[in-house]
Amino acid sequence: MTQIARTPKQIGEIVRRRRQTLKQTQVQMGKQVRLRQATISKLETGEPGTRLSTLFDVLTALDLELVIRSRSKSSSHDIEENF
Amino acid sequence: MTQIARTPKQIGEIVRRRRQTLKQTQVQMGKQVRLRQATISKLETGEPGTRLSTLFDVLTALDLELVIRSRSKSSSHDIEENF
DNA sequence: TATGTTTATACGCAATGGCGCATATAGTAT
């Protein structure tokens, strides 16, 4: 599982999909990392002002990690090596 | 080039290294994406409150992209397939 | 339809970002 995000909105979508895959509600997730349901909601809807710390908290709860790489990873976009 | 970041501080380090590789100053970068030098500085030093939008702006200037993936990409951590 | 659950919004509040602008501090030379 590997997804590129170029905007806060895309991050939100990724987070939401993942959360749903894990069959959690925003409330449950919020509890795990001490964030309000409302905060999760805003992140998922793509608020550009969301704080980095908030994102990391959420990624933790979802067992996801953030990777930075050069853009010229010439886009096997969705395919993505799965190992 | 692929780097995992688990904290705002690590993001900052990655950004700084990349900027230096590109031989740019914070001022120059700031101009490209309309951010103050001070703002870049804070991001690079790992301010957890930095906004998602700011991060994306900077990544754009550095020609980097952000990837979200499952944590269990069982750690070829530093090695990393190069492209 | 009606009930229950989940997500989006709202209010007031304290805290902080990012702005312009300016300056101090650090780093790199000569």
Place this chain on the structure above:
DNA sequence: ATACTATATGCGCCATTGCGTATAAACATA
């Protein structure tokens, strides 16, 4: 040491977060 460049900090300002709390709106599903 001096001069120059680059980065970190500071101030006042306005905007927005995330908080607690509460409610509204959207989704299910009986």
